[in-house]
Amino acid sequence: MALSTRFTVALHVLTLLAAYPGQALASAYIAGSVNTNAAFVRRLMGSLRRAGLVHSQPGTGGGWQLARPAEEITLRSVRHALGEGPVFAMHSQRPNPKCTVGRHIQGALTAVYGEAEKAMEMQLEQHTVASLLRSVRGRR
Amino acid sequence: MALSTRFTVALHVLTLLAAYPGQALASAYIAGSVNTNAAFVRRLMGSLRRAGLVHSQPGTGGGWQLARPAEEITLRSVRHALGEGPVFAMHSQRPNPKCTVGRHIQGALTAVYGEAEKAMEMQLEQHTVASLLRSVRGRR
């Protein structure tokens, strides 16, 4: 299935904001770098604003800025700000409870999936918007 | 977007096969435990068969069996057998190459995403169909 690009786009935008500290960037300008449309950017940034990661300013000269130092914004916190769901999906229909495996497989899988997602998130916690920007600049 | 349930269903079926060693289980019976339809099971199991994880037998008394010991089938190998794609998706449109961030963000993200997915897979490698079955039975 086509995965959501929201996390990637959010990191792209945050890195862009970090590259221009103190400047408010408009949704339309941001959309130009991401190669998408302004409404999509605004919808996405709304989640980050409600999580306190960015600040928005309407009107002439307005736009988006980081609300916290780039060093303090971990990739894990961005993922959470977006309300991204679990990586693994359970059955679409409840398994047959008359079957021992069907009755307990979800509990067993929840434990395993939890460990796997935690391991992934611990890696995301090691990176910040600031480190992303450094990585981008190192490729120039 | 709604995540694929294929990985979960595959693990469910493999655990079921491990619970009945030496017995061939028909797609219709398996579908009854998973609470889905036989064609979906057959489509899914086709991937596992091509990866050498299960064996199928047509005709009366036929069905599906594990092709390898349950202890040797890691959750990571199941994920690979299904050809599951990456956890993180890049932009749907290529970012603007005239922007420094747009030009290099995908390279930077590929590195980070690779680490995170590797950490997740190392966890999946720690579990097998046999350990899943033990976990299920421990909940009885």
Added chain:
DNA sequence: TTTATTTGTTACCACCTTAGATACAGATCA
């Protein structure tokens, strides 16, 4: 005060993926 700019939000749409459902040819066994 007026005008231009920008956010915040809604609505609608086309597209894609998923999984359910049905059908049937081919293989296998009794």
Added chain:
DNA sequence: TGATCTGTATCTAAGGTGGTAACAAATAAA
């Protein structure tokens, strides 16, 4: 010969995703 089961194709409904347009509200500049 008939019953069973796989392998595969096709069709469909449902849901998610992102592109597009529109407009009220807020803000700043003229």
